[in-house]
Amino acid sequence: xxxxxxxxxxxxxxxTDAVLGVGDDAALLRPTPGCELHVAVDMLVEGRHFFAxxxxxxxxxxxxxxxxxxxxxxxxxxxxxxxxLALPRADTGWVSRLASGLFALAGxxxxxxxxxxxxxxxxxxxxxxxxxxxxxxxxxxxxxREGDDIWVSGELGLAALALAHRLGTLDxxxxxxxxxxxxxxMDRPEPRVALGVALRGLVHSAIDVSDGLLADxxxxxxxxxxxxxxxxxxxxxxxxxxxxxxxxxxxLAAGGDDYELCFTAPRSAREAVLQAGARAGxxxxxxxxxxxxxxxxxxxxxxxxxxxxxxxxxxFDTP
Amino acid sequence: xxxxxxxxxxxxxxxTDAVLGVGDDAALLRPTPGCELHVAVDMLVEGRHFFAxxxxxxxxxxxxxxxxxxxxxxxxxxxxxxxxLALPRADTGWVSRLASGLFALAGxxxxxxxxxxxxxxxxxxxxxxxxxxxxxxxxxxxxxREGDDIWVSGELGLAALALAHRLGTLDxxxxxxxxxxxxxxMDRPEPRVALGVALRGLVHSAIDVSDGLLADxxxxxxxxxxxxxxxxxxxxxxxxxxxxxxxxxxxLAAGGDDYELCFTAPRSAREAVLQAGARAGxxxxxxxxxxxxxxxxxxxxxxxxxxxxxxxxxxFDTP
Numbered sequence: 001x002x003x004x005x006x007x008x009x010x011x012x013x014x015x016t017d018a019v020l021g022v023g024d025d026a027a028l029l030r031p032t033p034g035c036e037l038h039v040a041v042d043m044l045v046e047g048r049h050f051f052a053x054x055x056x057x058x059x060x061x062x063x064x065x066x067x068x069x070x071x072x073x074x075x076x077x078x079x080x081x082x083x084x085l086a087l088p089r090a091d092t093g094w095v096s097r098l099a100s101g102l103f104a105l106a107g108x109x110x111x112x113x114x115x116x117x118x119x120x121x122x123x124x125x126x127x128x129x130x131x132x133x134x135x136x137x138x139x140x141x142x143x144x145r146e147g148d149d150i151w152v153s154g155e156l157g158l159a160a161l162a163l164a165h166r167l168g169t170l171d172x173x174x175x176x177x178x179x180x181x182x183x184x185x186m187d188r189p190e191p192r193v194a195l196g197v198a199l200r201g202l203v204h205s206a207i208d209v210s211d212g213l214l215a216d217x218x219x220x221x222x223x224x225x226x227x228x229x230x231x232x233x234x235x236x237x238x239x240x241x242x243x244x245x246x247x248x249x250x251x252l253a254a255g256g257d258d259y260e261l262c263f264t265a266p267r268s269a270r271e272a273v274l275q276a277g278a279r280a281g282x283x284x285x286x287x288x289x290x291x292x293x294x295x296x297x298x299x300x301x302x303x304x305x306x307x308x309x310x311x312x313x314x315x316f317d318t319p
Numbered sequence: 320x321x322x323x324x325x326x327x328x329x330x331x332x333x334x335t336d337a338v339l340g341v342g343d344d345a346a347l348l349r350p351t352p353g354c355e356l357h358v359a360v361d362m363l364v365e366g367r368h369f370f371a372x373x374x375x376x377x378x379x380x381x382x383x384x385x386x387x388x389x390x391x392x393x394x395x396x397x398x399x400x401x402x403x404l405a406l407p408r409a410d411t412g413w414v415s416r417l418a419s420g421l422f423a424l425a426g427x428x429x430x431x432x433x434x435x436x437x438x439x440x441x442x443x444x445x446x447x448x449x450x451x452x453x454x455x456x457x458x459x460x461x462x463x464r465e466g467d468d469i470w471v472s473g474e475l476g477l478a479a480l481a482l483a484h485r486l487g488t489l490d491x492x493x494x495x496x497x498x499x500x501x502x503x504x505m506d507r508p509e510p511r512v513a514l515g516v517a518l519r520g521l522v523h524s525a526i527d528v529s530d531g532l533l534a535d536x537x538x539x540x541x542x543x544x545x546x547x548x549x550x551x552x553x554x555x556x557x558x559x560x561x562x563x564x565x566x567x568x569x570x571l572a573a574g575g576d577d578y579e580l581c582f583t584a585p586r587s588a589r590e591a592v593l594q595a596g597a598r599a600g601x602x603x604x605x606x607x608x609x610x611x612x613x614x615x616x617x618x619x620x621x622x623x624x625x626x627x628x629x630x631x632x633x634x635f636d637t638p
Contacts, residue, residue, distance in 0.1 A: 019355060023542070024460050025392040025527055026359035026450070031350040036338060039433065040345035041447055043403040045440030073344040084362040084403070084445040114358065117445070121364030126403040126436070126445035128360055131345070141343050208344055223342070 009092075010099040017079060017112040027114035029080055035132040038076035042066045046123040051166075056094045058187040059125070060101030065189045066210065067129035068109060069259040072196035073208035075139040076131035080114045081106065083128075086121030109193060139199060139206035139263065144224035148204055148264035150288035151273060153192050155185075155237045156213060157248060160255025162186035171247075178240045189259040195284070198276035199263060206263035212254035214308070217262055218296045227293030228264075233301050236285040246300075250308045253298050264290050328411075329418040336398060336431040346433035348399055354451040357395035361385045365442040370485075375413045377506040378444070379420030385529065386448035387428060387510035388578040392527035394458040394515045395450035399433045400425065403447075405440030428512060458518060458525035458582065463543035467523055467583035469607035470592060472511050474504075474556045475532060476567060479574025481505035490566075497559045508578040514603075517595035518582060525582035531573035533627070536581055537615045546612030547583075552620050555604040565619075569627045572617050583609050 015021025019028035031037055044063055046052055064081060071078040083102070087095070106113060111129075162182035164170045174182070192208075199206065205224055207216045214230065221228050232245055235252045245252065265273050270286070277284035298306045334340025338347035350356055363382055365371055383400060390397040402421070406414070425432060430448075481501035483489045493501070511527075518525065524543055526535045533549065540547050551564055554571045564571065584592050589605070596603035617625045 020457070020459065025389040025525075026357040026395065026448075026457075028393075028457055029356040029358060030454070031356050033352060037348040037350050037356070038345040039348060039399070039401060039447075039449065041401045041403050041434060041436050041445075043405060043436045043438050043440075043443075043445065045405050045438055045443075048438060048440055070344040074347075076345065080358070082358060082360045082447060084360050086362060086364050086443055115360060117360050117362045119362050119364055119367060121362075121367055121443060122441035124362075124364075124405055124440060124443045124445075126360075126362065126443075128358075128401060128447040129345075130358065135349070138339070138345075138347055140339065206344075 010095050011083065011113060011116060013103065013113065015112050015114050018114045021112065021114045022116065027082070029114065032132050034135060036135045036138060038071060038074050038131040038133060038138065039128065040067060040070040041126060041128045042070065043124065043126040056097040057101035060098040061105050061188045063125045063127050064102050064105050065191050065259065067127045068191035068193055069208040069210065071129055071131040072192045073139065073206050073261055074133065075137060075196045075200045076133040077197060078109055078111050078129055078131040078193065080130040081111050081127055082114060083116040084126040085116065085118045086124040087118065088120070088123055133200070137200045139196065139203055141205055141207055141220050142223035144205040144220050144226050144264040144290050146226060146290055146292050148266060148290040149270065149286050150217065150228055150230060150262065150264050150290060151284050152209065152213065152236065152262045152287050153195055153260045153277070153282050153284050156235050156258050156260060157237045157241050157251040157255045158182040158185040159189065159257035160251040161241060164251065175240065178238060181238060186257060189257065191259055192261045192280070192282060195261055195277065195280035195282045198280045202269045202272050202276060203263040203265040206261055209258040209260045209262050210256065212256045213262060214253050214296050214298060220264065221294065221296050227291045228288055228296040229291065230288035230296065230298050232298055232306060234285060234287040236283060249298065249306055254308050329414050330402065330432060330435060332422065332432065334431050334433050337433045340431065340433045341435065346401070348433065351451050353453060355454045355457060357390060357393050357450040357452060357457065358447065359386060359389040360445060360447045361389065362443065362445040375416040376420030379417040380424050380507045382444045382446050383421050383424050384508045384510050384578065386446050387512055388527040388529065390448055390450040391511045391515035392458065392525050392580055393452065394456060394519045395452040396516060397428055397430050397448055397450040397512065399449040400430050401433060401447040402435040403445040404435065404437045405443040406437065407439070407442055452519070456519045458515065458522055460524055460526055460539050461542040463524040463539050463545050463583040463609050465545060465609055465611050467585060467609040468589065468605050469536065469547055469549060469581065469583050469609060470603055471528065471532065471555065471581045471606050472514055472579045472596070472601050472603050475554050475577050475579060476556045476560050476570040476574045477501045477504040478508065478576035479570040480560060483570065494559065497557060500557060505576060508576065510578055511580045511599070511601060514580055514596065514599035514601045517599045521588045521591050521595060522582040522584040525580055528577040528579045528581050529575065531575045532581060533572050533615050533617060539583065540613065540615050546610045547607055547615040548610065549607035549615065549617050551617055551625060553604060553606045555602060568617065568625055573627050
């Protein structure tokens with residue numbers, strides 16, 4: 001089987017939402033008048049973003065999910081995707097499972113795969129996502145203001161817990177039920193697309209939590225020219241982790257791979273934010289405050305800063 | 320230096336043609352009303368698409384050029400790009416040269432880099448290009464008709480000649496001047512963007528020649544449900560190659576990396592196609608005919624089919 005047949009067989013599904021999908025030199029799309037186009041790309045590399053023995057269906061899910069999470073963080077509705085794929089060999093069973101995981105999530109979000117590229121090389125995936133939102137409604141990083149509440153969606157730290165368990169760096173036994181939940185969050189994160197849309201017009205800034213809460217919140221603080229304080233005791237998670245906040249602080253606040261939304265909103269929007277969470281079927285928790293200054297601090301129950309050693313995931317600083 | 324600083328320093332230039340460029344969860348773009356959006360992606364892997372000792376400035380140029388060539392083949396004007404980059408290490412000198420090659424070509428074509436992703440991994444680049452053309456004007460692969468002339472732009476086979484020289488598979492000595500020209504075509508191809516735009520409304524089908532003329536023309540034939548014959552003696556190239564058509568047939572017709580446009584047009588458009596070439600400052604040559612049937616044949620001066628052993632580059636069929 002050659003690369004053209006491979007692409008055609010697994011990725012060239014009818015593109016109902018495009019003038020022209022996979023199979024020409026470019027895909028042809030009709031943007032919605034009055035909308036801005038949102039575009040993002042994320043690259044996943046074996047051994048760095050996933051283990052070599054990953055279930056390819058999970059990998060297909062996650063490759064799209066991390067990009068949908070970027071759309072969620074902008075308040076955009078994802079519409080189209082393109083996939084670049086470097087494969088060590090043309091393993092049709094593996095590619096078929098990858099495609100099934102990707103298309104299942106795409107279908108649930110109304111996203112059409114309209115193009116891509118396949119080549120031989122070390123296993124690497126790069127997915128480009130295109131979405132839309134009415135002009136002027138984007139949730140940006142640079143709008144946080146003094147006095148804003150800091151919020152986060154869902155639960156933090158579960159994906160990092162699964163990773164720590166897998167790497168054998170956990171000191172404590174993990175109950176099977178917690179391990180299963182944590183692995184599901186690591187392997188098949190659910191991007192908060194509906195919440196992002198529901199937050200349009202309510203929040204001053206937003207970002208998705210992919211590198212760890214403090215690292216990502218630091219991007220909001222830097223882009224907005226403000227400082228933030230985050231309360232360890234307010235960080236939402238699974239009860240097992242919430243009962244172990246002190247020694248799990250790094251998992252909760254700097255764990256990475258959460259794919260939750262972190263956002264800031266004025267005090268006056270508290271009720272509306274809670275209603276937006278309810279509409280989106282998603283827990284939202286108030287976890288801190290924006291101040292004048294710079295930097296982001298994690299405070300314990302006594303208001304004392306916690307130092308975690310690292311504030312997030314950096315592809316070049318970690319070995 | 321961590322990945323965020325690296326990205327900011329070399330790739331986060333002011334995005335004059337975007338609502339929001341590099342630095343948020345997504346770029347924000349304003350598509351032109353009445354235009355279709357053209358989107359394509361190409362991935363380049365070390366050892367497969369370029370040598371490990373490539374000049375990074377050439378690599379930056381070529382990574383964008385191969386994508387601009389896709390826009391050219393659609394008759395679209397390229398506007399925005401996103402770059403995914405996996406790097407074995409954060410070598411700032413190398414990244415700086417890569418960025419300089421990419422931005423120099425982007426500047427010449429009015430393309431703005433609006434986003435991307437950088438991670439550690441085996442050297443891999445994936446570039447997404449977005450362009451525009453008035454709705455309904457796209458040059459597609461599926462419109463070739465019986466009786467169409469087959470045309471190609473520029474010169475064929477030079478990049479393949481440079482590759483053969485580099486790999487030591489050429490039987491003949493290469494004059495320095497030819498070698499220099501050939502290497503320039505391999506390292507820094509010039510995408511035919513102006514020609515693609517000039518051909519709007521004139522041609523029935525178009526594709527860019529990246530995998531070899533016959534392989535790419537076969538895609539037009541298959542998508543259009545027609546057959547093609549190509550005349551070896553009509554293939555345009557450098558005089559050194561034209562004087563050696565017989566033993567260089569594979570380089571000319573199946574060499575790959577040409578980044579010329581191959582297109583089909585009705586006989587009635589001959590004069591207009593030549594004028595379009597002149598307007599775009601680009602040689603255009605009539606090289607064959609579209610017939611009923613299927614497949615593509617290369618014919619010698621006697622009308623006898625030439626068999627080249629392979630019709631193009633396939634990432635999984637070649638070792």
